[in-house]
Amino acid sequence: MSNLAAFKADLIELLPSLRAFARSLAHNPALADDLVQDTLVKALANVERFEPGTNLRAWLFTILRNHYYSQLRKSKREVEDADGKFAARMSSRPEQDGSVDLEDFKVAFQQLAPDHREVLTLVGASGCSYEEAAQICGCAVGTIKSRVNRARKKLADLLGLDEEDASAVPSEARRIEDIASV
Amino acid sequence: MRGRRMNDVKDDDDMDAVLNKNSDDAARRKGKSAANKSLITRNLRLAYGEVTSEGVPDRFLDILNRIDDDSEGKKS
DSSP: OOHHHHHHHHHHHHHHHHHHHHHHHSOSHHHHHHHHHHHHHHHHHTGGGSOTTSOHHHHHHHHHHHHHHHHHHHTHHHHHHHHHHHOOOOOSOOOTTSOOOHHHHHHHHHTSOHHHHHHIIIIIISOOOHHHHHHHHTSOHHHHHHHHHHHHHHHHHHTTOOTTSOOSOOGGGTTOOSOOOO | OHHHHHHHHHHHHHHHHHHHHHHHHHHHHHHHHHHHHHHHHHHHHHHHHHHHTSOOOHHHHHHHHHHHHHTTTTOO
């Protein structure tokens, strides 16, 4: 297998998580997949700059988030409007037992600032370590930790879950076991 | 005397109640904060998992294949 073929195979394996990361930044699935496509093209164009044996996922995630932020800067209004079309209202308040509907969760999540969405997704869902997240976001590990805490508090707030008011897990999540905390 | 003693007992009970209430509140806050944390983590993973479990669109595989073909002969 040539180097390029091996690189390609690794890329294919990482595509699902790359798409999920993109979706957490650009809620609109079409925009998110455009980000993934641009990331792939950039990665392939710069394949010589990737050091084999280093963290390909972190490298790809870095390309994707840098591309997202540069697009956001270039056409801030456009991106926000496009995202806005898909914004929905939460259908309900949290249940008495503190559980929330997954769709409501997504609506609240999208109201977070991009830097909050990205750290929550990286550390909470993608399984990145704080160190990897720091590498991807180009900041210190301590910054990631405090950003995760602030993001989680903000999200709890948006979900109507203050620290006095959540004791149960969402029903959709009960079957998911062995989950590390954010 | 008896009345005074009863007052003492009452005060002690009040103090115990206050102490217990404070530690109960602290424990409850801690428990609820942890519950919020795990609720958020679980939902983050569910939302992430929804996307990762979708099939990868052909357009991405097409891009990869095209690059591979373009590179034919250029790469060892």
